[in-house]
Amino acid sequence: MSWAAHEFENYFLQKHVGLRASFLGIVVGTFAPDLFTKALVYQSSDPAHFHRGWPGVGFTHSFIFGFAFAVIVLAVTRSRAWALGILIGQWAHVLTDIADTAGVMPFFPFSTESVTISMWKHAAAQGRYGDAAAYYSSLGGVWDLFWLVVVVLFARKTLRADYFRQVVVRADPRTWSWISRSFHLPEAALLLIYRGFIFYGLGRMTTWFLYARFSARTPFEPIWGGPRYIPGNDLSDASPLEVLVRTTVGGVLFAAFLWLCWRLFVRRLWERGTPTAAPPAPAVP
Amino acid sequence: MSPPDVWGPGQRPWGYLTALVVYVALGLVLRSVVLNWIVGPLFLLLTLYLLPLAVRRVTRA
Numbered sequence: 269m270s271w272a273a274h275e276f277e278n279y280f281l282q283k284h285v286g287l288r289a290s291f292l293g294i295v296v297g298t299f300a301p302d303l304f305t306k307a308l309v310y311q312s313s314d315p316a317h318f319h320r321g322w323p324g325v326g327f328t329h330s331f332i333f334g335f336a337f338a339v340i341v342l343a344v345t346r347s348r349a350w351a352l353g354i355l356i357g358q359w360a361h362v363l364t365d366i367a368d369t370a371g372v373m374p375f376f377p378f379s380t381e382s383v384t385i386s387m388w389k390h391a392a393a394q395g396r397y398g399d400a401a402a403y404y405s406s407l408g409g410v411w412d413l414f415w416l417v418v419v420v421l422f423a424r425k426t427l428r429a430d431y432f433r434q435v436v437v438r439a440d441p442r443t444w445s446w447i448s449r450s451f452h453l454p455e456a457a458l459l460l461i462y463r464g465f466i467f468y469g470l471g472r473m474t475t476w477f478l479y480a481r482f483s484a485r486t487p488f489e490p491i492w493g494g495p496r497y498i499p500g501n502d503l504s505d506a507s508p509l510e511v512l513v514r515t516t517v518g519g520v521l522f523a524a525f526l527w528l529c530w531r532l533f534v535r536r537l538w539e540r541g542t543p544t545a546a547p548p549a550p551a552v553p
Numbered sequence: 554m555s556p557p558d559v560w561g562p563g564q565r566p567w568g569y570l571t572a573l574v575v576y577v578a579l580g581l582v583l584r585s586v587v588l589n590w591i592v593g594p595l596f597l598l599l600t601l602y603l604l605p606l607a608v609r610r611v612t613r614a
Contacts, residue, residue, distance in 0.1 A: 275594075299590060397584065429561025453602075456563030460597040463569075468593035471573055475580035475588060483581070 269319070269390060270364045271403055271476065274298045275469030276415035277360050282436070283423040285356060287545040290440035293341075293353020295465060298361045300337060300354070301328040310399075315392035316501040320370040322380045329365055330376035331522060334358030339534055348541040349440050367411060369493070369502050378525070379518025381511050382503040387411070389498040400476040401484035406494045409480075412473045419466065432462050438545045564601050572600045 278298055282291050305325040312318035320326040327333055334355050342351035365372050371384025388411075391402035403409060425431050433455070437444045444458060453461075480486050489495040504511065560566070576596050580587045587593070 303590070428557060428559045430558040432561070433558075454562070456561065457598055457602045459561045459563070460602055461595070464594040464597045467569070467573065467576075467597050468590075471576040471580065471596070472588050472593060474573075475577045475584075478577070478581060479584070 269302070269368055269370075269392070269399075269403070270361075270408065270411060271400070272412040272469035272473040273364055273415040274361055275465045276412070276419050277364065278357065278465055279419045279426045280415070280423045281356055281360055282426045285352070285439075286435055287439045288349070289353035289356055289544070290347070290349040290443065291353065291436045291462065292440060292443055293347075293350040294357035294360075295353075297334060297337070297354035297357020297359075300358050301333065301361050301365075309392050310396050312392075316370040316390045317503055319392055320365075320372055320382065320390070321503050322373065322376065326373050327376050329362050329372040329374075331359055331362060331374050332376060332525075334362065335526065335529075339529070339537065342534075342537045342541055346541045347440075347442075348538065349544045350443075351538075351541070352544070353440075368408070369500065371503065375515060375518030375522040378521035379514045381506060381514040381518070383511060383515055384502065386493050386502065388494060390501055391498045393501065394498065397479070397484065401480040401486045402495055402498050404473075404477045404480040405486040405488050405490075407490050407492065409473070409477055410490050412469070416470065416473070427463060427466065429459055432459055436462060441545075568601050569597070572597055575600065 275298075278291065278294050281294050282289075285294070305319070305328055308325070309315050309319040312324075317326075318324040320329055334357075337358060338351040338355040341354055342348065345351075362372050362374055366374075366383055367385055367387040368390040369384060369386045369388070370390035371382035371386075373380050374383055388406035388408040389402060391399045394402055419426075426436075437458075447453060447461070448455075448458060451457075481488070487495060487497065489497075506514070576587065576593075587596070592599075
């Protein structure tokens with residue numbers, strides 16, 4: 269699993285979606301796969317399989333979960349910005365979690381094959397603190413740092429106050445004004461909420477890294493497939509070719525499923541939804 | 554053309570930096586309380602807006 273990378277990605281995605289999606293929708297989407305399941309994962313007898321496999325809660329790390337969540341939100345709220353935000357955020361989470369040894373089932377239920385590049389070990393079997401120590405002793409911690417650097421280099425404008433005002437709030441005015449009215453918060457406070465997610469990512473990345481080095485004292489092994497002191501926990505014994513074939517078949521069936529849903533009911537839901545904010549008109553000379 | 558508004562109303566960089574140092578220090582001591590999905594993202598709001606607001610109201614009263 270990825271830790272702070274999920275928070276940093278939000279701002280990178282925000283830069284690319286601009287006015288088309290709600291930032292808070294993206295945040296809910298990136299939190300969604302682990303939100304209700306993470307506590308149960310640590311109590312499970314086989315955490316990696318329970319977290320990412322089937323049977324288990326591995327379906328939360330599939331594209332269809334994000335699609336279903338987004339469609340329900342579109343049907344209930346009629347907000348295209350929120351539906352799109354949730355879809356993008358959840359799909360980004362799925363793609364990011366391909367990097368650990370447990371992998372994800374992106375095209376569940378059409379394929380239950382785990383897809384992974386085994387960059388670092390899934391270490392939930394060590395409990396929450398052991399998991400954190402292992403993650404920040406492996407390439408996982410480097411992965412978090414990579415995403416922080418990406419945001420600083422390519423998406424730092426999303427952290428500016430004027431960007432928040434002109435893009436983030438305009439893309440989702442109803443939610444931000446509801447937060448402002450309900451909790452009597454001025455713009456300065458809303459800005460702190462907006463920046464709170466990158467703060468949380470940076471804060472927990474730093475804290476868990478220091479915990480791993482000075483409290484847990486786990487060996488720092490930023491190597492492919494590390495750390496070595498954690499036993500391997502790949503969910504599948506299939507060869508790369510078998511994974512490729514099954515995943516391709518699953519992907520084709522999933523694409524057909526999406527097309528069918530679009531034709532049957534999603535297009536109608538989309539058309540009755542609130543249009544996303546339009547970009548400002550060019551100034552008349 | 555006006556310069557871009559980077560920081561916005563309220564806090565400046567040192568405020569964020571102080572909040573980060575406090576968060577990391579608290580996180581090392583109170584891991585389960587501080588390092589979670591509710592307190593973490595709202596920590597900036599708590600330390601840079603709500604806490605100063607509460608202090609101002611108490612000192613004014």
